[in-house]
Amino acid sequence: MTYLLEYSDYGSAGLLIPAGLVLIHLCALLSAFHSLQHVRTSQAAVAWVVGLVTLPYLALPLYWVFARNRFEGYREAIRDIGKEHDQSVTSIRRELFSEPCNQPRTFQSPLAQVATVMGTPVSQGNKYRLLIDGIAFFDTMLWQIQSAKRYVYASFYIIRDDQIGKRFADALIERANAGVTVRLLYDEVGCIRLSNRYLRRLTEAGVDVHSFNTRQGWVNRFQVNFRNHRKMIVVDGRVSIVGGLNVGDEYLGAIPSMSPWRDTSVQIEGSLTRKVQAVFAGDYYWAARADLPEADWQRKTDCGTTDSNDPSLQEEPSGLGAVCTTGPADERPRTSMMFSAAIGAAKERLWISTPYLVPDDAMIVALAMAKARGVDVRLLIPSVADLWAVYLAGFYYERKLAEIGVPVFRFTNGMLHQKCVLVDDSLTLIGSTNFDNRSLHLNFEVMVAIEDRAFICEVEKMLDRDFANAKRSNGSNRPLRPWFARAGTALARLFSPVL
Incomplete structure (x- = not known):
């Protein structure tokens, strides 16, 4: 009898294994069909289909972690909050998204072109x-926090x-003890080492x-490949x-191998601050x-949205x-x-400074068109690596850009971030967005166009x-790096869609 029970138990397990397989x-197979409908590019869809069919045990978990390029739930969260706090959500949409009737009617300035394409309002009178x-x-930053009277909002990828x-x-604690409302957002992946x-x-x-x-939630359980990369x-x-810049000693040059640390931010005074505040509010929702009841959404002077009889608008x-x-x-590749x-x-002139050079095909075509128009196109990237996979992938795109004359x-004087x-002489963009696939498709980012x-x-x-502190690195066709570095570059390029 004992032998029969043991055999029976073994037989049940033997059925479970093939059933699981x-x-x-x-x-x-269902995931392969899903990839054909939802993966961003046809090349990536083909790669995922081949992997899922031939190596399902490895490719299946990788697909549901790394292949998703649409963040589920963010818009729904704002809509849910809007049911209880309609006025605040309306303020966010008003600050960040312009109605078609309020968009610039001409495309004479680069700022007007960017704002129109992005569907975002332009404000004036900022410092x-x-x-x-x-x-x-x-x-x-510390001085501004210490000067706060009502509230402080802070959001960082790394602390x-x-x-x-x-x-x-x-x-932050000193202001909270003084009765000021202090709210802090951090990215859980970027701050994984934060105690x-x-x-x-x-x-x-x-x-x-x-x-x-x-x-958050069961539907979003596998959304580990997205990041909130904003610094505000x-x-x-x-x-x-x-x-x-994030919050850490390395941004002050504390790591000798990446010192000095070269980075840039912009302080804004004026109505544009409300729009930055709206970005924080959406992330906070x-x-x-929850709502931000203390937030000041009072409208002041915004170009294209105020009374046309305002005398200040008659000036340049x-x-x-x-x-x-x-x-x-x-919903669009913004x-x-x-x-x-x-x-x-x-x-x-078109000068781009970025720590990571992993552009997609659309960006390469856009740069090629600018170069063909006779524009002085230059890209500035670091010669020091903080993320080796992205650093190695950049060598492939250096050669790619050399082919089109870009x-x-x-940068040779420390870490460029x-x-x-x-x-030209008419527009600059500064913010958190890198020139790589992760910033293009996977990260929450913010840039200020000025x-x-x-x-x-x-x-x-x-x-x-x-x-002046940089040397051109793609001016020669000779492979200046050893074979193992070139092999690493080729391997890193395969993972460029998630870098």
Whole structure:
């Protein structure tokens, strides 16, 4: 009898194993069909279909983690909040998305072209301050936090529990103790090493802290490949800071191998700050499922949205700007559209500074068209690696750009991390968006497009100095790297869609 029971149990297990294998193959076939309908490019769809059919045990989990390019739930979260806080959600949409009747009717300026393509309003009367490198950024950020009277909103991709991280926490806690509303968002992947002790210290002091958790709910359980890569500060709805710096000692050059750290941010005073605030509010709705009752949405002077009898609008507009917010919840490829509009608007000069060079085909075509028009196209990237896979993939695209005559320069004076675009003498974009597939398709990003002659002159001088500290790296067809580095470049290129 004991023998029969043992045989019976073994026989049941023997049936479960092949049934499980059949289930895996069935799920792989369904996933292959899903990829044909939803994967962004036909080449990627073919690759996933082949992998899912031939190697289902490996490809199936990878597909549901890495192949998704649409963030589910973000828009639904804002709609859910809107049912209870309609006025706030209406304010967000008003700040970030313009009605067709309010969009520029001419395409004479690059800013007008970018704003129209992005469907975002242009505001005027703003004041801008260029923050070059870590000392200027952190001194300004901490001073602005300490000056807050009503509220502070902060959002960062990376926060470290180090010296500058502690100063940042101290500043937030001091304001919270003074009765100021302080809210902090952080990306759970970017801050994976951030200690619970650091977060607990903030929350116990009254700081409202939330992670931008992309895996909320069962439907979103596998959304681990998306990131909130934005870096923003908003103080009392009057001043904001947007740029490429996170909170950590490395951004002050504390890591010798990547020192000095070269980065850029911009401080904004004026109505454009409300639009940065609207970006934070949308992220906060997703993270906390709550409103921002203290937020100031009072409208002041916005180009194209105020009373035409206002005498201030009869003067030559100054301090023009637009906030370009992009991410995987967009229904259109807004990041590619933003870059394409800026590149297409260039008539004389197009300078792009980015830490990561992994463009998609649309960006390469746009650069080729600008070069064919006789535009001075230049790209500036680092010669120091902080992410090796992305760094190696960049060598392939260097050669690709050399084929169309676009020079790529590598910065030789430390780690270059700034994200900056300069179009002629009339437009600059500064923010968090890299020139790579992850920023183009997988990250939540924010860029500020600015049309202000004095500010653009500062950016031009800054980039002139950067190019003076760089050497062209794709001017020769000879492979200057050893064979194993070239092999790593080829391998890294295969993973470029998720880098």
